[in-house]
Amino acid sequence: METRFLETFLSVVEHGSLPEAARRLGLTPAAVSQRMQALEGEIGTPLLARAGKQVRPTEAGLAILEPARRVTSEARALRLHALADQPAGELRLGAISTALTGLLPQALLNLRQRLPEVAVFVLPGSSTDLHAALGSGRIDVALLVRPPFNLPKSRMWAPARREPLIMLVPSALAGHDPLDLLGSEPFIRYDRGNWGGQLAQGWLDAHGIRPHEWLELDQLEAISVMVSRGLGISILPDWAPPWPEGVTAARLPLPGPPLVREIGVLWERGHPTTRLIQALIEAL
Known part of the structure; x- marks a missing residue:
């Protein structure tokens, strides 16, 4: 099974629209539709249903949602481990709106100058939403307001502002x-x-x-x-x-x-992208 098909499915569910998922993935809507058809054909049942102009997961789609997230996360971790000694890879970053405009532009410029082969995906959102996205594995690291509760030992925090x-x-x-x-x-x-x-x-x-x-x-x-x-x-x-x-x-x-x-960087201890996260912290 192609993990990119699962990634496409997750993007469609997240954004509720094939055209929006296509825009986020840098594909055409037709390519997204073809990937979904191929995935549904391989699994043997419809995974998406139309609801007006939006699409939503069917019962079968909901059933595979979390397993699909785990599979794509593990596949990506394998790629990152294979590239551990190379300044390359992808960093999925969540950021609150004020950090997105006030802190990130210069930091991303610094990061690009230092690690030009690193691709960055940025998910905007509130601190609470980004905290949840970090927990579900949708992002690798979050630039957000410090949570108003004690952080578990599995989480790392680096203040930025x-x-x-x-x-x-x-x-x-x-x-x-x-x-x-x-x-x-x-x-x-x-x-x-x-x-x-x-x-x-x-x-x-x-x-x-x-x-x-x-x-x-x-x-x-x-x-x-x-x-x-x-x-x-x-x-x-x-x-x-x-x-x-x-x-x-x-x-x-x-x-x-x-x-x-306090604004800072939050991530999981021992995450495969830790080296890239440290580079982001230095860039900030």
Whole structure:
């Protein structure tokens, strides 16, 4: 059985679309369709079913989903072990959006200059999603917010950046007292489902503050634009630039001891790509 057919199947399931899977894999939709037909013919049953414009796995497709992930992961590990002494291979990297624009561009340039034969696949997502993707083997390493729980001994962590939490306010409110603003201005909350958003909520709880909340978002870039337009104030990390074009909001320090969001690299101890991960850490 061709492992590339299994990889194609996993990509189709992940993206819910043959054309999108084709785009991600650098293939034509016809080639993806042919691979799926060949895989279904070899297994002897349909693995995908159409649901409007999307596709979803059949019961048989769901049954082989996890085994397919294990097989493709093990096959890739074999290739990496065979290339252990060569500066080549593929690194599957997950990254949160602010790291994707603020930290990764220069790091990837440094990595490419040092190891030009290394191919990098980047999966964007939230820290919670990337943590899950790391656990399932979909990615080799994640650049994310440090998890708010103790890491198991099987995981390795390397810090990359510390970002203090600040209050972001419209420029007209620069110089005002942050505590006064929390009592008078509408509050745009950084999604509590994100680990960084939980830090902001922890600061509010520690100070016994219940702001006039009217909006909750999980995209820092979108929050900064809305604050800049005068729609409210927010508490969020002072992430690495670039920030969205045209944002003119003011950054105010929060009262009390600094509260920091730590960004770093998380991976499995002894992973076959450890040498490439170490090179990424050095590039960061």
